[in-house]
Amino acid sequence: MKTKPYLCLDDVKRIAAAAEAEALANQWAVSIAIVDDGGHLLWQQRLDGAAAISAQIAPAKARTAALGRRESKVYEDMINQGRTSFLSAPGLDGLLEGGVPVLVDGHCVGAVGVSGVKSIEDAQIAKAGIAALA
Template sequence: MLSKAVLSQTDVSKMLAAARSEAEKNHWAVTISVVDDGGHPLALERLDGCAPIAAYIASEKARSAAIGRRETKGYEDMVNGGRSAFLSAPLLTSLEGGVPVIVDGQVIGAVGVSGVKADQDAQVAKAGVAALS
């Protein structure tokens, strides 16, 4: 039988706080979503001034990173590189800003961010993931 870490609510709170801090430091109005390894929601925070659609997009970025076991930037790069057939994959977003949480080589969840430029979304998500280091 295999064992792996599981995100606790303390972990989720640390990730949200770190991601929020990164966004606020840069004056970015974003939504931050944290999910478990199956892409199921654990937390969502929409900062003041962020468009409502970002809540949906951030959640899908997080879910795609968790179940795809990789950053969503890889999917965006595939599509932008001409592999348009990938748009029919069961992941719901191919947009940068979803980052998996990896512990001991196992994906245990993900952080998704939406609301600013793609690389800025990813910067905020990575700050959230880094809070567990």
């Protein structure tokens, strides 16, 4: 039997605090979601002023990144390059940049999804959160 790392509550809180700090430092009103390796929600917060829809998009981006074990931007790029069949991929509905997997020792242990500003800025916030684990 093999073992693998996983996100514990302290890890999730560190990621969330760092992501929130990055968003607030840039005055970006966003929703932040953190999921485990199966895409199950571990944390979600919506900062003041964030659009209501961002609370649905952020966990979808995180789930897509966790299940695919890659940034959700990969799927957005494939679709934009004409591979529209990915729009029907089962279980993946956050096919926009802003979902970033959390990789530890070669294992995907979860992902962070952010929504509310430009997609590249969403990803910046997610990556800042993940960097808190280092």
